[in-house]
Amino acid sequence: xxxxxxxxxxxxxxxxxxxxxxxxxxxxxxxxxxxxxxxxxxxxxxxxxxxxxxxxxxxxxxxxxxxxxxxxxxxxxxxxxxxxxxxxxxxxxxxxxxxxxxxxxxxxxxxxxxxxxxxxxxxx
Amino acid sequence: xxxxxxxxxxxxxxxxxxxxxxxxxxxxxxxxxxxxxxxxxxxxxxxxxxxxxxxxxxxxxxxxxxxxxxxxxxxxxxxxxxxxxxxxxxxxxxxxxxxxxxxxxxxxxxxxxxxxxxxxxxxxxxxxxxxxxxxxxxxxxxxxxxxxxxxxxxxxxxxxxxxxxxxxxxxxxxxxxxxxxxxxxxxxxxxxxxxxxxxxxxxxxxxxxxxxxxxxxxxxxxxxxxxxxxxxxxxxxxxxxxxxxxxxxxxxxxxxxxxxxxxxxxxxxxxxxxxxxxxxxxxxxxxxxxxxxxxxxxxxxxxxxxxxxxxxxxxxxxxxxxxxxxxxxxxxxxxxxxxxxxxxxxxxxxxxxxxxxxxxxxxxxxxxxxxxxxxxxxxxxxxxxxxxxxxxxxxxxxxxxxxxxxxxxxxxxxxxxxxxxxxxxxxxxxxxxxxxxxxxxxxxxxxxxxxxxxxxxxxxxxxxxxxxxxxxxxxxxxxxxxxxxxxxxxxxxxxxxxxxxxxxxxxxxxxxxxxxxxxxxxxxx
Numbered sequence: 001x002x003x004x005x006x007x008x009x010x011x012x013x014x015x016x017x018x019x020x021x022x023x024x025x026x027x028x029x030x031x032x033x034x035x036x037x038x039x040x041x042x043x044x045x046x047x048x049x050x051x052x053x054x055x056x057x058x059x060x061x062x063x064x065x066x067x068x069x070x071x072x073x074x075x076x077x078x079x080x081x082x083x084x085x086x087x088x089x090x091x092x093x094x095x096x097x098x099x100x101x102x103x104x105x106x107x108x109x110x111x112x113x114x115x116x117x118x119x120x121x122x123x124x
Numbered sequence: 125x126x127x128x129x130x131x132x133x134x135x136x137x138x139x140x141x142x143x144x145x146x147x148x149x150x151x152x153x154x155x156x157x158x159x160x161x162x163x164x165x166x167x168x169x170x171x172x173x174x175x176x177x178x179x180x181x182x183x184x185x186x187x188x189x190x191x192x193x194x195x196x197x198x199x200x201x202x203x204x205x206x207x208x209x210x211x212x213x214x215x216x217x218x219x220x221x222x223x224x225x226x227x228x229x230x231x232x233x234x235x236x237x238x239x240x241x242x243x244x245x246x247x248x249x250x251x252x253x254x255x256x257x258x259x260x261x262x263x264x265x266x267x268x269x270x271x272x273x274x275x276x277x278x279x280x281x282x283x284x285x286x287x288x289x290x291x292x293x294x295x296x297x298x299x300x301x302x303x304x305x306x307x308x309x310x311x312x313x314x315x316x317x318x319x320x321x322x323x324x325x326x327x328x329x330x331x332x333x334x335x336x337x338x339x340x341x342x343x344x345x346x347x348x349x350x351x352x353x354x355x356x357x358x359x360x361x362x363x364x365x366x367x368x369x370x371x372x373x374x375x376x377x378x379x380x381x382x383x384x385x386x387x388x389x390x391x392x393x394x395x396x397x398x399x400x401x402x403x404x405x406x407x408x409x410x411x412x413x414x415x416x417x418x419x420x421x422x423x424x425x426x427x428x429x430x431x432x433x434x435x436x437x438x439x440x441x442x443x444x445x446x447x448x449x450x451x452x453x454x455x456x457x458x459x460x461x462x463x464x465x466x467x468x469x470x471x472x473x474x475x476x477x478x479x480x481x482x483x484x485x486x487x488x489x490x491x492x493x494x495x496x497x498x499x500x501x502x503x504x505x506x507x508x509x510x511x512x513x514x515x516x517x518x519x520x521x522x523x524x525x526x527x528x529x530x531x532x533x534x535x536x537x538x539x540x541x542x543x544x545x546x547x548x549x550x551x552x553x554x555x556x557x558x559x560x561x562x563x564x565x566x567x568x569x570x571x572x573x574x575x576x577x578x579x580x581x582x583x584x585x586x587x588x589x590x591x592x593x594x595x596x597x598x599x600x601x602x603x604x605x606x607x608x609x610x611x612x613x614x615x616x617x618x619x620x621x622x623x624x625x626x627x628x629x630x631x632x633x634x635x636x637x638x639x640x641x642x643x644x645x646x647x648x649x
Contacts, residue, residue: 032291032292047306072301072302082265083294090272091285097280104286
């Protein structure tokens with residue numbers, strides 16, 4: 001179980017970081033989502049892996065599943081969900097207004113991509 | 125329990141909601157509500173500052189849950205200063221935004237502005253690490269909206285970059301918090317301070333990783349090299365009043381570093397000793413150098429202001445990285461000064477932009493702008509303050525920082541960096557000022573025809589910032605005395621911990637009979 005969880009977090013983080021380093025906004029957004037999934041699992045694991053245990057300390061069971069990380073994960077999921085929606089809209093707005101979805105801000109001729117309608121259509 | 129502590133968080137959040145629900149299309153009503161709320165905020169925070177001056181550390185237990193089980197808000201001198209600074213800056217920025225009509229250029233300016241204030245003030249007041257994350261997100265999501273206020277392709281693209289950087293920062297923050305929770309089983313800062321100090325020496329690898337991760341997050345917010353890449357484009361492209369408000373956003377990173385790395389991972393904590401200061405210092409020196417060289421090399425006025433913000437963060441973090449009471453006091457003085465001066469600079473950039481044809485801000489001769497003399501003198505005063513020349517508070521601040529670093533092993537390096545980079549900044553500001561205000565071309569008749577009587581409010585706002593800087597200079601003695609008391613309080617971590625963990629309710633909770641099984645296993649690892 002530990003190996004499964006650890007490798008899942010590791011693989012998702014690696015994929016996320018790889019995608020983050022891409023040039024275009026869409027892969028970067030995917031990368032951020034991957035990383036947030038990884039961190040959500042990581043937060044879960046920070047309360048230790050407990051299976052089939054109640055989330056409160058009962059008199060008949062000597063141990064329990066820590067409920068706090070679950071609350072933290074819930075908050076983190078909600079926030080990252082909202083943030084991803086914001087960044088998707090923002091990236092769409094930036095792409096539609098500048099016809100360019102590169103992340104870098106190197107000053108390119110704003111007219112240049114408009115002369116290649118094929119590329120623009122291909123992305124739709 | 126003093127209920128006024130939560131008022132600076134509740135007030136903006138309620139007003140923001142009311143603005144959205146009742147005054148969505150009435151900009152005048154929005155302005156009245158937003159201004160009234162911000163003035164009320166300034167009044168409340170000033171009251172809290174006076175209250176905290178007695179040295180009391182007051183704890184507000186949300187939902188009556190005592191720490192470490194519930195989330196607490198903590199008001200001490202440091203957070204009172206930061207909150208008051210935020211309210212002061214917000215008042216000025218709001219006056220400027222209303223005076224120039226920036227708030228009309230898009231929707232929901234005032235609602236987002238109030239949410240932004242809620243997030244910033246919450247981040248300063250909270251005493252819980254996860255709650256700090258939540259308030260960071262509140263202020264960030266409002267700042268995303270404000271950053272792209274007014275729209276435009278280049279602003280949107282800079283906004284995308286800004287959002288992505290900060291999402292990455294938030295993810296790192298969560299990784300750090302998960303690691304901290306895994307290692308200690310708590311996220312309340314006072315409780316963390318106790319548990320980190322008690323960790324056995326062989327069991328500190330996790331907490332050291334967490335300390336460094338957390339430093340990365342705060343360094344990203346504070347625009348420390350090499351995590352500063354988001355700042356120049358964001359600040360230069362953001363609407364000017366928002367860039368001025370963002371002057372306090374980088375300071376949140378600085379505040380968090382002061383708070384966490386004195387209280388939780390303090391200099392005397394064995395587990396994390398020597399992993400923060402030695403890294404922070406060289407990075408801060410490079411930040412200072414890059415910032416001031418950026419001032420010298422900037423082609424646009426907005427970029428110049430952004431790079432000067434990076435440079436001032438460098439000086440500030442040099443003082444913070446020493447982690448001594450004297451240096452922290454100097455850092456706080458410089459923090460207040462650089463927030464006000466940096467904000468004034470952004471407002472002046474906007475004044476120049478608004479008066480030029482095509483609203484460009486390239487540092488090159490252009491037709492003379494309206495009110496050239498007045499804006500030039502405001503710029504002159506602000507540049508003196510930012511560069512740290514006498515007689516304004518920048519000079520006092522730098523002097524305090526230099527004085528605090530005297531005993532350090534690398535004092536010669538720090539002194540050299542600060543003094544040489546001050547010179548570079550002076551040259552950069554002088555070059556920009558003479559190109560923009562002196563070496564002007566003949567007045568453009570087309571521009572003159574468009575001129576209307578200038579609004580007084582923007583000048584009042586900018587003048588107000590400069591007046592505050594002058595006040596800080598004139599009353600440098602009482603201000604530094606107060607800041608000395610503040611930094612003494614910051615380093616007296618025992619007082620903070622006992623104030624948070626030994627409230628009447630917490631003591632009552634500890635004495636409650638627990639119906640545990642007779643021989644429980646360790647409930648938490």
